[in-house]
Amino acid sequence: xxxxxxxxxxxxxxxxxxxxxxxxxxxxxxxxxxxxxxxxxxxxxxxxxxxxxxxxxxxxxxxxxxxxxxxxxxxxxxxxxxxxxxxxxxxxxxxxxxxxxxxxxxxx
Numbered sequence: 126x127x128x129x130x131x132x133x134x135x136x137x138x139x140x141x142x143x144x145x146x147x148x149x150x151x152x153x154x155x156x157x158x159x160x161x162x163x164x165x166x167x168x169x170x171x172x173x174x175x176x177x178x179x180x181x182x183x184x185x186x187x188x189x190x191x192x193x194x195x196x197x198x199x200x201x202x203x204x205x206x207x208x209x210x211x212x213x214x215x216x217x218x219x220x221x222x223x224x225x226x227x228x229x230x231x232x233x
Contacts, residue, residue: 126171126228134173134202134228139166141201152193158186162194172225173207174198177214198226 126134138145146164153160160178167175176194195207210225 131171131173131228134204135166135168137202138174138198142166145197145201148197149194152197153190156189156193158182158190158193160186160190162190164194167225170225171227172210173202173228174226175212176226177212195226204228 142164146162149162149164153162160180160182163177163179165175166173174194178190182190191209195209199205199207207226207228210227212225
């Protein structure tokens, strides 16, 4: 993904962030995943969006949450096959999960 494309997609995400958050919440609740999810659009790096939950979902729940976030973000920017990378993240007093959403590498 070129820098110009990444910046364009981040701008689209920023402009739609309240709607993206509402859609993610609705789909999580519909899937029985009642975890709060934080969404952030970075200013640098390869990620389009970073997301985290202050709770510690099971691996299966985290995979399902990842799918939901990637699908909602992909629909918002007209991209398919977004992927996520785990991020190092810590919060005092509890475990949490976080990931960055990036465009799929067209060569893989």
